[in-house]
Amino acid sequence: MSLLRKSLAANSSIFTPSEAATVAMIHSSSHRVLLRRSSSSSLRTATSAGLFYRRGVVFSLFNNVTHYSTSSSDDFFPSSKQRSRGPVMAAKKASGGEKQEEGRYKHTVDLPKTTFGMRANALVREPEIQKLWEDNQVFKKAVDKNDGEIFVLHDGPPYANGDLHMGHALNKILKDIINRYKSMDQEARKDLTQPKLRAKAAKFAKATVKTQMASFKRYGVWGDWDRPYLTLDPEYEAAQIEVFGQMAFQGYIYRGRKPVHWSPSSRTALAEAELEYPEGHVSKSIYALFRLASTPPTSNGLLEEFFPDLCLAIWTTTPWTVPANAAVAVNAKLQYAVIEVQSFLGDASTSSGNKKQRLGHVLKEEKQRFLIVASDLVPTLEAKWGVKLAVKKTLLGSDLENCQYFHPIDKRECPVVIGGDYITTESGTGLVHTAPGHGREDYVTGLKYGLPIISPVDDDGKFTEEAMQFIGLDVLGDGNIAVVKYLDEQMLLIMEESYQHNYPYDWRTKKPTIFRATEQWFASVEGFRQSAMEAISQVKWIPPQGENRITAMTSSRSDWCISRQRTWGVPIPVFYHLKTKEPLLNEETIDHIKSIIALKGSDAWWYMKVEDLLPEKYRDQALDYEKGMDTMDVWFDSGSSWATVFGKSGGPKFPADLYLEGTDQHRGWFQSSLLTSIATKGKAPYSSVITHGFVLDEKGCKMSKSLGNVVDPRTIIEGGRNSKEAPGYGADVLRLWVSSVDYTGDVMIGTQVIQQISEIYRKLRGTLRYLLGNLHDWEAVNAVSYNDLPMIDKHALFQLENVVNTIRESYDNYAFFKIFQIIQRFVIVDLSSFYFDVAKDRLYVGGTSSLTRRSCQTVLAAHLLSIARVIAPILPHLAEDVWQNLPFQFTVQDGSAVKFVFESKWPVPNEKWLAFPIEEIDFWGKILQLRTEVNKVLEVARTGKLIGSSLEAKVYLHTSDASLASRLHEMCTASNEADALHRIFITSQAEMLHHVENEILKTIPYSGEYLIQGSDRVWIGVSRAEGLKCERCWNYTPQVGSFVEHPTLCGRCYKVVAVQPEPAAAVC
């Protein structure tokens, strides 16, 4: 690549471009007059004279002029240079229907021809190509033919959420690029699993999968669409039962009573991912009193003086959990105060019928009363309650530990405990009502102190008899009200207040949930956390930050609640003893259930009788057992996907080479897959994990319907309603965009981005069309052997081979944006501005079967075949379109023709091309720099009206670098056309000067001095070319006029024409 960079190296001149222009202009002004006089023949080159006699008669050349030129509008010229130069285009112009006299030599010019359209016409052509693949089973054949090592990209969790958005497109296209690349890779790998889609719930999933498949197909995503695998397939479900069983036998599955998110409206436990937090939820919060019973003996009478009227003041947003209270927690490090309620200031804050706040009766009671609250909150509470509070004593939270208080409802004594840092003075009182059956932090604190886990609430969210007088009441409704009323009656309610906060709702029913301790099945992450952490460090994470994310999440996660109370999904395959409630779960029961489900699907669990579900051995005890009604967490479903794919004998290797999903899956699928795999197989299910960011709009904002900035992949492909405002760009433009972004972070898309990408696509298409057009008469037998190629061609092949290798490396590293950059820089810019530009002369007028044209075509064919194949994973339709328009057959070693681009393999590495000598690499780097500088002087000469086309110029060079001078001199006199320096400059002549003397300078109107990297300065001069213009090739030479039969031709064209059958001028 260093070479490429070299050729890209900006201006190496000792002048900046504008300075160079100024210098050159100064020269020009004093020489202009001279120039006019000397333009015809006063200058002599060392090379051009002598071969073909002296110049003879000057013909009236201008009578026969046809004004053709290569311009940016020419379809076949990817170069957008405005400068008019290059070979004859007479024939083209004539064939374009212009009524000008046709050039006499039109038929001797080899103009490009191809059936490959300039326009992509993607809306028609892409579906045609997709049908071509389908009809010919190209994907299947590519997979079947591949008999080497398998590459497995395991597809991610299902998108069972309807229509596809840009995120899906990014994800699927990235996978498809990898998949297609791997299918072409010489090291012969195949992918069995990537294309297989999965989805969750039966009907919905199947319908969704169908519409999604249609979209994915339109993106050009390959897949085994006839055989997708769904989590609802019996085979899949059986594999999942197996994973559960394996984890249970390892001792990682247990049943426990813990508070979980519970949805009374759908009567099930919920995962964090199944909750939403709508705005505007209002809870009924209360400040309540819990009367202190005693202080611990160790307190040395610290609070004696305030008894018996000393109370703990607590605050809660869930009064219905008060019956389940088991402790009050304080923060050991906070300062607390004993305060006396001195005077009731009136119902100030609750006046004027404000329903948001209501004071309890206790404050209105004329009675001395002491409360304990956090010191920092005293002023806040004074204002809120409308009372005067006097601080009587302060103490630390740790001093309160083990005080006892009376439970406000059943009057049993409960302890004050030390909670965690979750206790602050941001709100409430600094004392936290603790109900381990209804809160996660409460549960943890409860475990520490051995508190009872009380949860007197049933599946419907109604109080059980454990809640005594509240039995049957709805905790989120009348139950809550009843508790508040009771506390007030007991003179334990200070205040009731509406409180707006984030509160979890069931994402399906849109109803509030509760925290509730129930018997659930858990996977003990603690049991295999260490192995998981070690496995994480063995996986390659792309980008590397992914490792930190999943490490943090895995190290801190609590045990995984895997049971759900749903009527659909895969059952937890456990029987319970009717009397003892003991679960029955062992290898025999698991094996038996697995075999049933593999055959009949998981529905069998629900409709079959216990005696049939039990293995033979237990059948006579069937009456003692009932089957469990819990199903597995959907994350357990998707997290077991590796087991279906890799579990079978003959399946792909385990672990998968790659998982690729959005960054949110560090919490989701990457983690659930890791946990199930570690617990059963002891290793991660993947070797590498790639994450991609989110798709944002052009300004970097999140896309949302309300903002109206949603970019729909379908609109990009098919176009919008107004085809002018939103034209359809086709799938390849969308795919090219995917390749262009650094997907490891968030990526942006919008109309402008897509327009730019489509412009790059158009140019790339133009480059490919140039190649196809100039190979219209090509056959492999025409190829010139490497050793016979001119240096310019060997250099081009060297660069091509380097580029192909770099692209391959970038595919291997999943750095697609690098490929995009190389395509943009090398294929579109570098090739067009140098090799292709110079090649036109050889191709069009060099002579159909001349060595110079055939060697150029040898190089072009190599480029075409390589470029089409290396872009194929990203731009499959374009690559196939090229392949279908190949004017020649591409055959593999066994002689069979490769009919589709995806039947071809990755270009075979060519060591010979790479072995271009280092000093030549260096030299050609200088030639490219020199050419850039020569072009600048030519540009100045053009501005000064000395020349129009660069072919009207002669270039002079001088350098004191002897070796460079000698090489350049060789090229001025090169025997092969292709390496001739003036051809490379696209001028008519080039000459090396031994000295730059005043005498010579007078004849050279434009000049400048430039520094070429690694060499001395090079002096460049430009004058008008000697001789007359050849009618056929537009090059100027004194030879024109030398040939009697063809008086308007140059020597080269004379030779070409003389061997061509020409009706008008018969060959003598």
Ligand SMILES: [Zn+2]
């Ligand atoms: Zn010519």
